Amino acid sequence: MGGFISARAPMPKAAKATAATPVDFETGLRELETLIAELEAGNLSLDAALNAYQRGQTLLGFCQGKLTAAEQQLKVLEAGQLKPFQGDPE
Incomplete structure (x- = not known):
């Protein structure tokens, strides 16, 4: 069952650097x-x-997960009420 050679292309630069x-x-x-x-x-x-x-x-999944976790932390810190961002006071 030998003889199969993978023709996998090299990863792009960004993916190569941090595949983890x-x-x-x-x-x-x-x-x-x-x-x-x-x-x-x-x-x-x-x-x-x-x-x-x-x-x-x-x-994308990793970043979305981090954002969701941050949102959950904010909800806890704000006693369950997520308040809208007011922006720069200027």
Whole structure:
């Protein structure tokens, strides 16, 4: 059953650097933005683009999870009432 060789394309630069779970929201968001720029540039091979898309989906889920957790913390801190952001007082 041997003889099958994987033709997996190399991962894009951003995905190569941090294929593990990001350490924090900001790191995940930066990597996601880099992947989006690489995909939008259109210079990736099909396989590399698919790998970048998959990594982007993972990063998106990670970032959304971090935002949801932060929102839950705010609800607890505000006694269950999420207050609208007032913005800059100027």
